[in-house]
Amino acid sequence: MTKTYSAFNLLREGLRGQKGWGPAWRSPKPRATYDVIIIGGGGHGLATAYYLVKNHGVTNVAVIEKGWLGGGNTGRNTTVIRSNYYYPESTALYDLSVKLYEGLSRELNYNVMFSQRGMVVTAHSEPEMELAARNVNAMRLNGADADLLDVDQVKKLAPILNFSPDARFPIHGAVWQGRAGTGRHDAVAWGYARAADALGVDIIQNCEVTDVITEGGRCVGVATTQGEIRGGAVGAAVAGHSSVLAKLAGYTLPITSFALQAFVSEPMKPVIDTVAFCPPYGTYFSQSDKGGLVIGGGLDRVPSYGQRGNMPIQEAVLGGLVEMAPALAKVKLLRHWAGIVDVTPDSSPIIGPSGVEGLYVNCGWGTGGFKAIPAGGTLFAHILATGTHHDISRPFDPDRFITGRLIDEGAASGIAH
Amino acid sequence: MQLFPCPFCGDRDEREFHFAGEAGKVRPDTAGSEAEVSAKDWSEYLYTQRNDHGHVREIWMHLPCQEVFLLERHSVTMAVIGATSFRDVGTKEASA
Numbered sequence A: 001m002t003k004t005y006s007a008f009n010l011l012r013e014g015l016r017g018q019k020g021w022g023p024a025w026r027s028p029k030p031r032a033t034y035d036v037i038i039i040g041g042g043g044h045g046l047a048t049a050y051y052l053v054k055n056h057g058v059t060n061v062a063v064i065e066k067g068w069l070g071g072g073n074t075g076r077n078t079t080v081i082r083s084n085y086y087y088p089e090s091t092a093l094y095d096l097s098v099k100l101y102e103g104l105s106r107e108l109n110y111n112v113m114f115s116q117r118g119m120v121v122t123a124h125s126e127p128e129m130e131l132a133a134r135n136v137n138a139m140r141l142n143g144a145d146a147d148l149l150d151v152d153q154v155k156k157l158a159p160i161l162n163f164s165p166d167a168r169f170p171i172h173g174a175v176w177q178g179r180a181g182t183g184r185h186d187a188v189a190w191g192y193a194r195a196a197d198a199l200g201v202d203i204i205q206n207c208e209v210t211d212v213i214t215e216g217g218r219c220v221g222v223a224t225t226q227g228e229i230r231g232g233a234v235g236a237a238v239a240g241h242s243s244v245l246a247k248l249a250g251y252t253l254p255i256t257s258f259a260l261q262a263f264v265s266e267p268m269k270p271v272i273d274t275v276a277f278c279p280p281y282g283t284y285f286s287q288s289d290k291g292g293l294v295i296g297g298g299l300d301r302v303p304s305y306g307q308r309g310n311m312p313i314q315e316a317v318l319g320g321l322v323e324m325a326p327a328l329a330k331v332k333l334l335r336h337w338a339g340i341v342d343v344t345p346d347s348s349p350i351i352g353p354s355g356v357e358g359l360y361v362n363c364g365w366g367t368g369g370f371k372a373i374p375a376g377g378t379l380f381a382h383i384l385a386t387g388t389h390h391d392i393s394r395p396f397d398p399d400r401f402i403t404g405r406l407i408d409e410g411a412a413s414g415i416a417h
Numbered sequence B: 001m002q003l004f005p006c007p008f009c010g011d012r013d014e015r016e017f018h019f020a021g022e023a024g025k026v027r028p029d030t031a032g033s034e035a036e037v038s039a040k041d042w043s044e045y046l047y048t049q050r051n052d053h054g055h056v057r058e059i060w061m062h063l064p065c066q067e068v069f070l071l072e073r074h075s076v077t078m079a080v081i082g083a084t085s086f087r088d089v090g091t092k093e094a095s096a
Ligand SMILES: Cc1cc2nc3c(=O)[nH]c(=O)nc-3n(C[C@H](O)[C@H](O)[C@H](O)COP(=O)(O)OP(=O)(O)OC[C@H]3O[C@@H](n4cnc5c(N)ncnc54)[C@H](O)[C@@H]3O)c2cc1C
Pocket: A039, A040, A041, A042, A043, A044, A045, A064, A065, A066, A067, A068, A069, A070, A071, A072, A073, A074, A075, A076, A077, A078, A079, A080, A081, A207, A208, A209, A210, A237, A238, A239, A240, A241, A245, A260, A261, A262, A296, A337, A338, A339, A340, A341, A362, A363, A365, A366, A367, A368, A369, A370, A371, A372
């Protein structure tokens, strides 16, 4: 059975009718006990499992997923990867992730198609240009790459945008991050799954955690639709359903669930080769390698677990797209969907102890956790293996809602969340 | 476009409404000089959310008429179960 992907193997399998490939991961029956149980087979859960083995030598690990791998937000997002945040704590986190993404395809022997095509975040007035300069300075001081562009430079990078002085929001310039880009979201989940499986991690799909087992106030395992599974430490990375799991286990979270929508157009010839985001229109888009425009925007306005989204935001995002790039007005949409994201009061993630001993959380990534998968996995693995924070995860502990040291990144995201 | 019921104006476009928060939270009592509220209690009041999967009770405002009311919904199906003016429920019942 062919195990690794290489030019030679691709050629050989091409000549043999692609019959020699083995499954990318096993489908084992759950064992009775594991050293670490991870609930949620999205990008964060799978990456955590991988780094548990690779960085900490913890080999007896299970990932438990109620549906299929990456069927949550990891397979539903608009694939933007960037580290253009404002606070040092955030840059440390998201830039670690961008750096790990830069070597990920090679490390996992799986093409995650990280394409560093850069990202333009436009500014639409002179005061906005001043804020953009402040943002660029903050990013540079924190060690991320950033440039302030004038309108001519933006025109060169993304000529499809609306540069008319009569536009509702005329473009004055932009914040540019050249190392930002897009990745193939399913491939990130699959790449981590395959690599973790090869290191001995049991990935158990179609297995829902229905209860959390505690003994003497300590979490000792989970009840699932495939029976009880015990674990030394349990980690929950169940974006969108974080509060549902919290209720089962008896801890609380400062999280509200909202639908976030995305759109893909019919494929077309190349019209843009960067990620473009115009904050006042509430719309961003990029073009996938297949040619479809991948379009996203802000959160729905009504808290929801209904995975479909609603009309007002569709209108805002698509109306915004047409004002942002009028040439796209007649482009037809191919697909539209929504994911349920867990939003925190400061738009920053929550990583750390849940409040129930032995149970840890990785959640609250809201609209922006795809870019953070390699870092989230690294940090969560550190916590699950050692029981203590990594320096980079410490500021994201849930205790910040008690101490008041919030990391309010609502503005850096630029999108309502 | 979903219609939400304003107890004062009747069914209106959802875009006219503002979600103000979950119902049932009680602000810690800060009256009097002895009233010492712990950071944990403040945090719970300010940030902790029930975020229920299913039947929810929420405070909404209908912006055009400024009516503040209790909206009961289903957070998965998005069905509206009922709307009650705070004038009718009274603060006590609304925070139950
Ligand atoms: C439309 C949209 C666009 C987005 N765009 C971007 C973007 O451009 N860039 C970016 O960085 N981020 C983006 N995001 C956010 C990003 O997708 C998420 O933050 C990220 O995928 C979260 O990963 P995760 O592994 O934590 O969660 P998920 O991928 O959602 O995985 C959680 C898993 O837990 C499972 N689960 C839940 N409950 C249980 C249970 N009881 N038992 C077992 N399993 C359970 C679920 O089935 C799911 O597979 C977007 C999100 C959406 C919805």
